[in-house]
Amino acid sequence: MSRAFCIPGLLFLLCALVLNILVSVSLPFLPALDIVRTHFGTGVRQANTEGLTQVRFGIWAPCYYNGESDRTCLKSNLAYNLEISNAARTETANVSASWTRGLAAHPLAAAITLLAFAFAFSTHLVLTLVGSLLSFLAALVTLVAFAIDIALFARVRHEMSGLGVDANTNTAPAFWMTLVAFVLLLLAGCTVCLGRRKSRMADATPTTPVTPTTSKPGFFSKFRRNEKAA
Template sequence: MSRMFCIPGIIFLFCAFVLSILVSISLPFLPALDIARAHMNGNALINGDTVNEIRFGVWAECTYKDDGSRICGDAGHGYSTSISDTNKDANVIIGSSWTRGLAVHPVATAVTFFALLFSFSSHVTVTLIASVLSFLAALLTLIAFAIDIALYAFLHHEIGKLSAVEGSTDTAPGFWLTFVSLILLLLAGCTVCFGRRRDRMSGASAYPSYPMSSTTGKTPFWKRFRRT
């Protein structure tokens, strides 16, 4: 692939891979990289403890108390948590059906990794595979981002039911890193496509067409009488 397209494509894929793998690790391993969070001002009960904030990651949720201490649930695929106000007048449940789909993040990371590996090759067929994998990773990242939006919207709706909590919900760093990764993957796929098209055009121009020479080989009649 042409160098002017190869290097940017590799850089886009590498950056997207790094961001995607960070989001995939998420809570409870990387405390700052959650998907959505709710601030409850110390007026909510989770597992019998009064909490100030709860954060939702790919693999687990973590609660924070007023003193800054953190308690995370067991890491796993598709977790759920129950939230109630301190008066126990209302209770909401963030079920596993809203967190199970977050596992699409590591799947998108794996596809991005393979796209990055294929992008180092200069072979036309391999670069085509890299382009296809880049767009496939972008599609999976888009699905993961849609799941993130759904989780945030549901959390916002459920926290609103706890009138005594007077809490608020926000998108978290992992949410926006997923969005940036999506943009980078789209740019990488387009860049690889342009590079492959440029290579095909340059390959075609390497064999220029020449006008066909006359095959008759006969001397015109009037030139036979030319004085030598």
């Protein structure tokens, strides 16, 4: 692949890979990288825990925070349920496993991005084409994961607003990191594809053989030929 396209394509893929891996780790292992978070102006309760001021939704588990910023996370699970009620237990917010099961698309996108990054190192045209196709496939899976994040955000916001407390639901860093990874993967796929096309055109261009040039006879050459004839 042409070097002018190789280096930018690899950089795009590397950045997208790092972002997808970080998002895939998420809560409870990386507390700052959650998908959706809700802040409560007044205390709510989850099970026997009262005075919660914040809840964060990660890929593997949700985590709760109290007024002292103490964090409590549920057991890690691919598809988890969340149930929160207000202090008076008159209203309950429920986010079922059907809304969190699809978050597994994030690790899948990271795995495909890793394969695309590995194939992009190859100088073989066929393997480079595979790397470009994998980049677009990773972008598609990342887009699906982002759509799942949007659905989760809408569900959490709807449920938390029904608690009758001052709840403020917002998107979190991992939400926007997924969007950036999607854009980078699109750029990487286009860059790798253009690099392959340029290399193919360079290989198909015929080389023009250089023919030796004959010098034009000078004016005195006529006299030399006449002397030889005599």
